[in-house]
Amino acid sequence: MVSESETNGHGEPKPVRISTHTLKPGEDPPPGVRIYADGIKPDQKQNVFVTLLAGVTMSVYVGFMNYFMLLVVLSFFSRTTLYIVLALLGTLLLPAKPVLWPAFNRLWIFKTWRHYFHYSFLIEEPLDPKKRYIFVEFPHGAFPIGPIVAGTLMQTLFPHMMIYSVAASVVFYIPFWRHFITWIGSVPATSANFKRLLRKGSVAVVVGGIAEMYMGHPHRERVKLKGRRGFAKIALEEQVDAIVCVYYFGQSQVLSFGPAWLAGVSRRLRTSFGYLTGWMGLPVPKPLPMYMVNGRPIPVPKVARDSPDFDKEVDKLLDACIKELGEMYDRHRGEYGWSNRPLSIE
Template identity: 35%
Template sequence: MTPQADITSKTTPNLKTAASSPSKTSPAPSVQYKAANGKVITVAMAEQDDGNMGIFRECFAMVTMGIIMSWYYIVVILSLLCLVGICIFPAWRAVAATVFMLMWSAALLPLDYQGWDAFCNSFIFRLWRDYFHYEYVLEEMIDPNKRYLFAEMPHGIFPWGEVISISITKQLFPGSRVGSIGASVIFLLPGLRHFFAWIGCRPASPENIKKIFEDGQDCAVTVGGVAEMFLVGGDKERLYLKKHKGFVREAMKNGADLVPVFCFGNSKLFNVVGESSRVSMGLMKRLSRRIKASVLISYGRLFLPIPIRHPLLFVVGKPLPVVHKAEPTKEEIAATHALFCEKVEELYYKYRPEWETRPLSIE
């Protein structure tokens, strides 16, 4: 069953109540995605949306997400085993060499960053949305004749909320396409690079942001990046935003309005060893910057790399018009960035669900 968007004139239910429990008012299996204009946008989901997934569906969701979360380690371990087989076990040398070459040759295959609609509309995304009781709030419909840069936050250990939103935006924004930007390191790994290409994600660079807009798409950027992985946990929802102004510059240069996007619950999906210690987190952050890859020991459900089953509320705020010019000044960028931070704070406290009691800290 392919999800279909249907806008009806129902009155918007209470957001805090809806955030903690999926809607059960529709006769068909669905979750209601609310717009601020009083209408309800209903997008068909998986076979059940009442939180009772069934053991098989829940386990399948856990396994698939766990594979994605641990794929880096799978590739590293498999590569080491192949090298051991090549160097130490002559009887297995040919098999090990073949597996090693096939695996890493996949990292050289060209990618189509336009996204794979059949994959994004598939049952796997409906399954993941069910797992997280996923809800999507759209404050204002997007104008397909304009350009937008969706500035998404928080990153968390892994931006599951942002990844899953790809399957919804294709339904809510007919006539528009949204490309995204991800850490360049993930595009070095066979398998994982293909997954992100299938959802329309490109390596992070100003050139790729420009390419997305030139292809007639809007652009989504998780602005906190790897640095925000070190801000999870604690008694605050922490964003690494004050020093990140590049996305504002790119929006101004490419003639795109800025859209604040917040995914409540995204920073609650994993625990990090040492997350309560600023010293240990600071050391891991400096090491990560030096090797250009995150160095964190995180765990989720059952102490495995499986995200905790926690509600996700994905809120797309109203677009913020910005000055469009090829070479914006530092002062113009700083002024727009300051206004954007204010809009993020407003969005956070306006839609914060009952289960999110932490104050917001923009750092």
């Protein structure tokens, strides 16, 4: 629900100011303003060459497993292809460092990706760079391309903060993906890694994970949050300052994943089985607008781990996140043209 103070007096959300201002190095984004990345204009059409380049390079990343498995099959018939496969596998022996490489995130190719999605973002409230936050991101979708593109923007959005992320451990056993995801700031999603990163800064996590890959729906958004206590428990244990909900409008529509009957097997094995489809049935994301909204910080109470009320506080914090995510979605879905597309939190 949207409160009366957030409406224009007729029950409709207040219009959000839109800006095409390009943030300067070290400049914090103004709160409550929808900013188009890299100075893109709301009605700007992308150059055909740039669109093709972005589509092809994203396809290489998104569809890498498809292409790699094809190379493995072909390696039985071609020595050259076998050498390519061995070279790719050999990269797994190289150290996955540095975690969060600023120069990599500033590569021009990522700017073409942001243009491809007409990427825009809004920060509801400014964040204190001296505090630590856990960013809980939704939805994962068929493939988390929205959060990945956002990862290349973090030093622009929050120039005075160090924001890392955690990702499914299996990703770090896949050539190419292993180094790519590390360089944008990710490490395997274990409790120990999560806590270690929180001692260095803030951490983002896509809470729904593999379960959300199979939750696509034509008429509503579906995310998995109920029962996901892990991040709330860590927030209390590490005494972080606040949790921030993040929603990527459009993320659920750019790619599809199936078949749905593989969902149970994938969850049990903590990996995904199936295939990705996007533009024209290919593993190429559809060129749809993407809008990232960072919600209001949810304060984390100070509770000792040995307190008899600790588990109750974990549940209360999770409930607060569920409530804020739903309200934040309602505050902004009209800006994306989704007034009639509700959010189902499961």
